[in-house]
Amino acid sequence: MSIYPHLFAPLHIRNFYIKNRIESAPISHSGGVPFYTREAQEMYSTFAKGGVGIVTLGEAGVHSQTGHAHPTMPHLDDTTVLPGLIQTVDAIHKWGALASIELTHSGNRAKGSLLTEGGFVMGPCAMETNLYGDPVVEMDEDMMNMVADAFAEAAYLAKFAGCDMINIHGGHGWIISQFLSDLDNHRTDQYGGCIENKARFPLMIVDRIREKCGNDLIIEFRLSAEEGIPGGITIDETVEFAKLLDGKVDIIHVSAATFHETATASRMFPTVFYPRGCNVENAAKIKAVTKKSYVSVVGGLNDPDHMESILADGKTDMVVVGRQMMADPNWPNKAKKGKADEIIKCIRCETCISAGFIPHVPFSSGVLRCSVNPSWGREYENTRKEDKPEQLKKVLVAGGGPSGMEAAITAARRGHNVILCEKSDHLAANLDYAKQISFKQDIVAFLKSMEVNVRRTPNLEVRLNTEVTEELIQIEGPDVLIAACGAEPILPPIPGLDQPIVHHITDLYKKNVKAGQKVVIIGGGLAGCEEGLSLAWEGKDVSIVEMKPELAKDAPYIHWKHLLSKLSESVTSYCSAKVQAIEAEGVRIVDAGGNERKLEADTVFIATGMRATSERYDTWHDLVEDIIFVGDCRRSSKILDAMRTGYCAGMTI
Ligand SMILES: Cc1cc2nc3c(=O)[nH]c(=O)nc-3n(C[C@H](O)[C@H](O)[C@H](O)COP(=O)(O)O)c2cc1C
Ligand code: SF4
Known part of the structure; x- marks a missing residue:
């Protein structure tokens, strides 16, 4: 039964x-x-x-x-x-x-x-x-x-x-x-x-x-x-x-x-x-x-x-x-x-349904895409003969985030021998922030199912607490190296970044930083807004400062609309605003009307984006015949891009 x-x-x-x-x-x-x-x-x-x-x-x-x-x-x-x-x-x-x-x-x-x-x-x-x-x-x-x-x-x-x-x-x-x-x-x-x-x-x-x-x-x-x-x-x-x-x-x-x-x-x-x-x-x-x-x-x-x-x-x-x-x-x-x-699991990111909402997007793409299913919209690929590998290879994947996991699963399912290395003690560590945000539990469930799939895929060995180094590459001698090493924070040139109250938004989970009662977030993109909302729901007094005219414009339309309405209930935002300096007890800004303001804060988070890290790995090119950069390592972006680049890497080896 x-x-x-x-x-x-x-x-x-x-x-x-x-x-x-x-x-x-x-x-x-x-x-x-x-x-x-x-x-x-x-x-x-x-x-x-x-x-x-x-x-x-x-x-x-x-x-x-x-x-x-x-x-x-x-x-x-x-x-x-x-x-x-x-x-x-x-x-x-x-x-x-x-x-x-x-x-x-x-x-x-x-x-x-x-x-x-x-x-x-x-x-x-x-x-x-x-x-x-x-x-x-x-x-x-x-x-x-x-x-x-x-x-x-x-x-x-x-x-x-x-x-x-x-x-x-x-x-x-x-x-x-x-x-x-x-x-x-x-x-x-x-x-x-x-x-x-x-x-x-x-x-x-x-x-x-x-x-x-x-x-x-x-x-x-x-x-x-x-x-x-x-x-x-x-x-x-x-x-x-x-x-x-x-x-x-x-x-x-x-x-x-x-x-x-x-x-x-x-x-x-x-x-x-x-x-x-x-x-x-x-x-x-x-x-x-x-x-x-x-x-x-x-x-x-x-x-x-x-x-x-x-x-x-x-x-x-x-x-x-x-x-x-x-x-x-x-x-x-x-x-x-x-x-x-x-x-x-679907993460309800709303990417699929938001592709046609002009003017939030400049054009209606007419293409259905799914953040967590990179083959969606191209199902025919799975049955094409030419996608079967001509030669089975040894593949080393550096980084166990979504792109690394997807690349490893796809390559291993096609018969390649894959080693997936993750420097922390668990997979998808870079998305640990989701565990702390009540409305991000869909992402937690998605990552859990990815991990189950990694563990159950034949030809796929997982090595935790293992950073891929030049030495490891030489020892393993892979035919193909997939670099999925993530991105690093962009720190804007703002006076006062060295104040003790300043942290990067990722420090909330990477360094277990505890936010005080009065929080200012510099950067009102999707990441800053979602973290800001979560902190506000914990009872913090949160202000978000964004230089663009609107918050979270990088969010898919349907999510964006709902996020904005939630933010308007619990967060103070300053759009078209410029940060002048961070001081010991707050942030000085010039608001949209040209007025100088002092936002009191005991904690300031920087959320002004991440940047790809591929140039850090230039020396790897000499160590292996084929190297493919995927996910944030290639171009800092969303789960959609992480999964697609990982999938494409796995499919084309
Ligand atoms: C990409 C996409 C296309 C959809 N197209 C239609 C449609 O043609 N007609 C319709 O009544 N609903 C359409 N829907 C809405 C779904 O039928 C469904 O009601 C909605 O997605 C909520 O269900 P879910 O939470 O299981 O996704 C569409 C939804 C998505 C995501
Ligand atoms: S794009 Fe996002 S919301 Fe749409 S099906 Fe995929 S995971 Fe779900």
């Missing part, structure tokens, strides 16, 4: 057999084109291969003339999507998973410039302009029928392509939730006011799909149980709506939040400041009132023990997993085989 009997219990819905209770959340594929490309097929089939019961393709539009909001979103009213869609569905079926696809219409959030000829933007109520500056027409019943028919036609096409299931996107601020939410729906006719009226159009869509597609299609309805802003949908309203949905759809899928207000995106893609499973209690309330439909829940789930307990406690019937699918698509198989400790 599985150690997760509820998670791996099969489920029968209509004529379909679902092998377990795990559904991959709708995740749009990367590639920047509105088609199911080879990359999309690889991505979704990788989810299926990993062992989930249902794979859900990301949002697909149903009506190009009125519903378009993303240039890269496929639209199912265009049959040219069919060949790629059919191949994607086939690739999912190959691994025994059901294929589902999310259907959506943007309503009043459609973008006029993307609509096809004769298009116009419409919603539950007229608006002078929407967020794109397009006028919005109030929908009459003809328009509602047109959209309901478009959903039905799209579902029919999906079924033709082989989909076993469709997911109606009834949440996140798109057309259906616009009708359900008082933020958008101010109608006084039979489509506004009480929940029965607000639900009339959403239920029309559900009925139309069932009429068109018949009984052999599973219908799932994704909703935002609460929108999280004043005037938005509340859980009490959703409970009433769920009673109306019960039996009309097969699965009610519980999410949260709305794009109506991007601040709530921190709940839609739950950040590290939310407990994992932040929608579970809402889902349980919905399950308590539904008799015929199954209930599933999404939001920050990444641990099979946790998922098992949600199901065992009867809170939901299924779990839906988004980012963890990218962090380690193989996690269900690992859990089933009793190897849950090998699952590489």
